[in-house]
Amino acid sequence: MFRPDKPLSIVHDITALQYALEKAERRPIVVVQEPRRADGSISDIPVVTNLTGSRTVVARALGINDHQTAAPIYAQRTGNCIAPEKISGESAPVQEIVLEGDNIDLTKLPALTQHVTDPGPYLTAAHATTYDPDTKTDNTAIQRCWIKSPTRMSYFPYPASHNARNLRKFWERGEDCPVVFWIGHHPAVLMGTQAKLTYPESHWGACGGLIGEPLRVTPSRTFGDSIMVPADAEIVIEGYAPKDVLEADGPFGEYTGYSGPQVAAPVVDVTCITMRKNALYHDYGSGLTDMLVPDNMAMEGKVFGLCKQVAPSVVNVHVPAQGRRFHGYIQVENPGPGEVRDALMAALSYRRLKLAIAVNQDIDIFDDSEMFFAMATRVQWSRDSFTVDGLSGSLLDPSTPVGSKTLSKMAIDASMPLPGRAGAPPPIPPRSKVPDEAMQRAAEILSGLDPNDWPTL
C-alpha cells in the first residue's frame, strides 16, 4: 500500500500517479489521506484508488493464492449463489451518516477529474442498482457519473445494459426511474458485481458466492426494500432519473484507453446521501489496470465456463489487460479433433472478445512473449485463423465502422497439431531447452548481482 505523505489534487494528479505507477509496473493500493479539491480545500474523505490494479491482490481478496488459477474458481463460485441477508438500517454501517434536504452536496465528495478531455469530476466506482418494475428483480453495474451540481449528476447506462432496460421500462410507464449508487466495498464483492448474468438476475447472490457468505444488504432510505444496498458499503447516493430528461455527458476516458465521445445521458436528482463514519471514497483509474483487472478476471471465469461446455480440454483462460477487454487466450490440454476450434467459437460468442487465441499447456498464457512464440511457430495463417463477421461486441471499440452494430472477430489456433498416434509425441519439432539443473546453476550465478546497469533492450 502506498500513502503519499502530502496532499494530492483530485484534478488529474492522483490519476497521473496511477499512470506513473503503471509505467513502472508497480501496482500498490494507493490511499490519499488528503485529497485536495480544485478550490484548494482538503476533503476530509480519503481517496482509495488502484485497489484492484494488481491481479495478485484481487486474487488474494478472493482467497486465491495464485491469480493464474482464478478463472475456474470464479466460474464455480459465481455459479453457487448465496442469497443476501437483510439487516436493519440502524445496524447498517453505510447508514451511520444520513444527509437529506439541504445537507445533500455531491461536490463534497472527492470525485476525481481523471483525464484531459473529461469535462469535470466523475464518480468512477459507483455501482448503480436499479430494478425491473415487472419482476422487481434488482440489477447492479458500474456506471460513470458526472457531478454537475450539489444535487444532480448525469450517468451513462450503456444502451444494451440491464440498467438501461430498467430505465426504459419505468419511463415507458410514465414514471421516474429509482436508482441507487453505492461506492466502496470489499474487492470480492466488487468482483461479484462484475459477474455476467442473464436479465433479470440480481448480483447479490453472485457476490455471496464469491465471499462465501451472505452479502449483508439493507433497505435504501428512499426506496425501502425495492432497492436494497450493501450494508457495508462506504457511501450511497439515492435518487430518481426524471422521465425523458437527457443531458450531455462526457467525453470520458474509457476502458479502451481512448476518450469516449459526449453522449446524451439520463440524470439523477439526489434524494439522499448516506455514508459510514470515516468513510473512504473509492476511485477506479478508468482505462488503467485498476479498472481492467477485476472485470477481465470476471470475464475469464465467464469465458472459461462457456468454452468448457463445448470443449472439455480447456484448462484455463486469460483476458490480458494489454488487450483491454478484447483479447482472450484459451489454454487446452490434449484436445480431441475439432475441439480447439469449438473452444475458439465459444470464446468469440462472448460479447466483449474480438480475438481468441488457443494454445497448449506448454505455453504460459500469462506471458505475451510465449503467446507470440506460439503464433510465430505454430500458425499457418490461411489454415489456422478464421474471421467471423456480424457478432455482438462493444461498440466502444474505437475501430468499429460508422453505423455498425456488430463487430468482425478473429480466432487463431496456435495449438500444436494432434499426435499421429495416441501416446506419440506431437508431430512438430521439440522446443530448444537446456537442462533444468543447468538453469538452476545459472540462477545461482546471477543471484546477489545488481543487474540495474545492464541494458534491458
Next chain:
Amino acid sequence: MSNNKEIVRLGAPWEKTGNTSWTQCPACEEWFHVGPGLLDRPEVHMHCPACHKEFPQTDAKRLVTSG
C-alpha cells in the same frame, strides 16, 4: 437552420475509415468528440468540456461527421 454541418463521405468498403464525429464550441472554439446518440437528439444541448458553454447543435461553430 445552420449550415455548420460537414459530412465526410465514406469511401470503398476496403478503405480504412474512422468513426468519430467532432464539434467545435462556438464560444471557445475547443474541438470535442460527440457520439451518434447525441447527434440523433438535437433537443439535447452539447456541453463544451473546456468552457462549459451549453449550445444546440445548430449553434456549433463546426460539426464534422462521418456518414
